[in-house]
Every structure is written in C-alpha cells, then in structure tokens.
Amino acid sequence: MGAEDLPIILYHYGHSPYARRVVWYLNLRKIPYTQCLQPMILPRPDVAQLGVAYRRIPLLAIGRDVYLDTRLILQKLEALYPASAARPSLSAAAANAEGRALHSGLLSAWTNDAGGLFWNAVSLLPADLPGLNDPKFLADRAEMMGLPRDAPSPLAPSARAARRPEALCEVAEAMYLLESTLLAGGGGDGGKDWLLGTARPTLVDIEAVFVFVWLAALPQDTMGPAAFPRLHAWVARFVETVEAAEKENGAPKTAGGDEAAKTVFGAAFAEGEGRVDDSNPIVVAEGLKKGDWVKVWPADTGSGHKESGKLVSMTLKEIVVEVQGNEGSVRVHAPRHGFKVKKDVDTSSNL
Ligand SMILES: N[C@@H](CCC(=O)N[C@@H](CS)C(=O)NCC(=O)O)C(=O)O
Incomplete structure (x- = not known):
C-alpha cells in the first residue's frame, strides 16, 4: 500500500500562518486531507491521545506516522506523493x-x-x-x-x-x-x-x-x-x-479528535522503519542505537514538551521515535535541524 491510499489528517487551527503553508501545499497539489481543528492554546487532548507531546501547530498524520514541523511536513509530502497528472508538481527540484x-x-x-x-x-x-x-x-x-x-x-x-x-x-x-x-x-x-x-x-x-x-x-x-x-x-x-485551488478542491473533511485518533491508530505506516545512521555525529556523541529510549524536542519554542519513546531512525535530516498513544503506538518524525535528541530512561514497558 502506498501513501496515496493512507488517510492524511492535519491538526491545526485556522489562524496559524504555519498551518497555512501545509494547507496551501495540499490544495495546490490536489491532495485530499481531513482536518482535526485545534484550540489556539493548550490543552490539546486530541494530540495528547496520539501519545504526542509536541505542542506546536500544525502536525500532520499520514497513516500511523505523525510529522512535526512544516519544514519536514512539506519535504515528506514531496517524497511520499510524487508528481502526476492528478497531483501537479510544486517541486523546486523540477526547476534547477x-x-x-x-x-x-x-x-x-x-x-x-x-x-x-x-x-x-x-x-x-x-x-x-x-x-x-x-x-x-x-x-x-x-x-x-x-x-x-x-x-x-x-x-x-x-x-x-x-x-x-x-x-x-x-x-x-x-x-x-x-x-x-x-x-x-x-x-x-x-x-x-x-x-x-x-x-x-x-x-x-x-x-x-x-x-x-x-x-x-x-x-x-x-x-x-x-x-x-x-x-x-x-x-x-x-x-x-x-484561493482558486481551495475553491476547486472544496473544503476538507473535518474529524473530531476521537475519530481522527481512531483513523491514525487503525492505519498502516506510511514509511518503512529506516535506520539509525551510526556515522551521524550526534548518534556517535550520544551513543545512540535503534530501540534506545530517547527524548526529542524542538530547540527554539515549545521545548518543554518532549517526545519520549523508542528511537526508530536517525539521519542527517530526520529523527523518528515510536511513542505510545491511547490505542497503540505511532511513529513521530521530527526534522533533525532545529530539534534535539537525548538518550533517556525507559519510563514505559508496553511498547
Ligand atoms: N517551525 C515550526 C513552527 C510552528 C509554530 O510556531 N506554530 C505556531 C502556530 S502558527 C504555534 O505552534 N504556536 C503555539 C501553539 O499553537 O501552540 C513549523 O514550521 O511548524
């Protein structure tokens, strides 16, 4: 099953200039998605029930993978939804x-x-x-x-x-x-x-x-x-x-938090597990291995909200951890740039 067949859920609120980046992208590429609307301030139980600690908006779930930070979200959408007649390219790579x-x-x-x-x-x-x-x-x-x-x-x-x-x-x-x-x-x-x-x-x-x-x-x-x-x-x-693209595509479906979580937990993963690159300087310095319990958090804002889970993959571009939510686990992907990762003590025994 390719990412094309997986549900996409955007957790956001209408006034978020960062979320608009993703909404524009999805509309310009005619990629259908469901939105799960969030309050402008904490708490956000809809996000918490996924097991995700990250506090910023937006987040994008593709199947059972959850992507943080619009910089990574846009890159992932590029990689997982290749251009076709139905999904016009926005790729800068196509330019030069x-x-x-x-x-x-x-x-x-x-x-x-x-x-x-x-x-x-x-x-x-x-x-x-x-x-x-x-x-x-x-x-x-x-x-x-x-x-x-x-x-x-x-x-x-x-x-x-x-x-x-x-x-x-x-x-x-x-x-x-x-x-x-x-x-x-x-x-x-x-x-x-x-x-x-x-x-x-x-x-x-x-x-x-x-x-x-x-x-x-x-x-x-x-x-x-x-x-x-x-x-x-x-x-x-x-x-x-x-605006013309949004009008042409029509409004996205809106799901409540429980429905969105059910969809995420019931979906397949959008990507394979990937690996922990043991030549990565941070991996070397921290002595990280796949399966280690780690914390991952943004270095600039919202840094008090740390993902806690098992390290699934780490490359120059990305850190992936598996976290435990209410009804299963999800893989949380953070960009490496702008985020920190540290070895931690396993506080859970059920992953
Ligand atoms: N670098 C992040 C920045 C995201 C960000 O700062 N979003 C704002 C909303 S526009 C936010 O999360 N504000 C705090 C909040 O809503 O909890 C990204 O690209 O996604």
Whole structure:
C-alpha cells in the first residue's frame, strides 16, 4: 500500500500562518486531507491521545506516522506523493539546482529560524489583536517560549511596540531583497511571477511567501505596494492562486479528535522503519542505537514538551521515535535541524 491510499489528517487551527503553508501545499497539489481543528492554546487532548507531546501547530498524520514541523511536513509530502497528472508538481527540484538550494536550506532558514523573519513579523501585529490582549493566550505563549508564567510577555503590546522600529527595518530589508533579486529580472517591468521563474508557484514560493501573506493584511507603513510593487503583486498572485485551488478542491473533511485518533491508530505506516545512521555525529556523541529510549524536542519554542519513546531512525535530516498513544503506538518524525535528541530512561514497558 502506498501513501496515496493512507488517510492524511492535519491538526491545526485556522489562524496559524504555519498551518497555512501545509494547507496551501495540499490544495495546490490536489491532495485530499481531513482536518482535526485545534484550540489556539493548550490543552490539546486530541494530540495528547496520539501519545504526542509536541505542542506546536500544525502536525500532520499520514497513516500511523505523525510529522512535526512544516519544514519536514512539506519535504515528506514531496517524497511520499510524487508528481502526476492528478497531483501537479510544486517541486523546486523540477526547476534547477539553484531552486533546490533555495528551498531546502536558505529561504527556509531565513523565514523560519529562531529570531528570523517570522519573529519580526510577530512584532508588527496590531496592538489591538484580541489574542494578544488575552492574559490566557499570553501565559500560554510564555510557556511555549520557556518563560515563567509571571515573566513580562514578549508578545504583549508594549513589548512588541518597543521592537517595532527594528522589526520594520528587518522586514523592509527582506522585502527589498526579494524585490530586487528573485522577483526581478523577468524581462517586463513587473518582474517574475514566481521566485524561480516557473509557470506555477513552487515550494520556494511557499517557504518565502507565508510571512508576507500574513503581513499583507496589516497596515502597510513604509512597506506598501508603492515601495515594493513586485513583492505585493507576487503575494496577491499567490493568494489568488491558492484561493482558486481551495475553491476547486472544496473544503476538507473535518474529524473530531476521537475519530481522527481512531483513523491514525487503525492505519498502516506510511514509511518503512529506516535506520539509525551510526556515522551521524550526534548518534556517535550520544551513543545512540535503534530501540534506545530517547527524548526529542524542538530547540527554539515549545521545548518543554518532549517526545519520549523508542528511537526508530536517525539521519542527517530526520529523527523518528515510536511513542505510545491511547490505542497503540505511532511513529513521530521530527526534522533533525532545529530539534534535539537525548538518550533517556525507559519510563514505559508496553511498547
Ligand atoms: N517551525 C515550526 C513552527 C510552528 C509554530 O510556531 N506554530 C505556531 C502556530 S502558527 C504555534 O505552534 N504556536 C503555539 C501553539 O499553537 O501552540 C513549523 O514550521 O511548524
């Protein structure tokens, strides 16, 4: 059975700019999925019943494999759902080696990594956004950032206002970079339609555009269409393209947490077990072997929520652990970049 026959469940909430990356991808490639909608703050019992400790959104289950972090999720969807007439390609690899480099490392790190463009965009959110004035939301995100509950929130309006001038400069600089390089040079005045000069958007567009789509809904300051016409045209083109795809595919099915968990536990694995690469420097340093009990967690945010389970596979790209949920086990896949793995004591005897 191939991944094509397995259920795909996206755990997310509508306001998550990270989840939009995956929703766009699935729609542009016409890959059907089911969504399991989550609250914007903890607790998330639907995720907990899978045995998954990770607290961030989104997560994607393909069969009995659960993928964390959109960077890995997008790469896995690429690998497990090869392009066909029914599933149009978004692959940057189809474009050229430059495109591959841009997607698999550079733009992804630029927009996502700690302190990068995403964080600067957060500093620009309007002061009156309801969540950002809700003490429960601020306490939840303080926990996510590893701060004590009574510490001043870096998301509170006053803290974001203090960072705003610098964030405006950072974001404008990023806009300038795209405007004057990847979006320029299409021949006409308007520059290129997509970052790699392709006829359709690619993964490279998704990696870069999501922060700007989020920002496009905000007051424009010095970053409006007059200053960055190509960038704004690209964002509008992207939104129009994904909205058309979403309309064509129709709304996804929605499952409640119990139904979603039943589907996951009842499904086959999407991938073989893989192996623990014993030449990997972290594997060597930690003395890791397949089957060892380990903890795995994100290094930037949400690091207080650690997966605990048996090491199934570890490569340069990925760490996979088997964790015990309510009705069976699932394999949790985390990208190696941005995540930590450490040997741990087996606290369970039933895996
Ligand atoms: N690097 C992660 C970042 C995910 C992330 O930070 N997501 C936000 C929502 S957009 C989040 O989880 N916020 C806290 C929460 O919802 O619990 C990814 O690419 O998936």
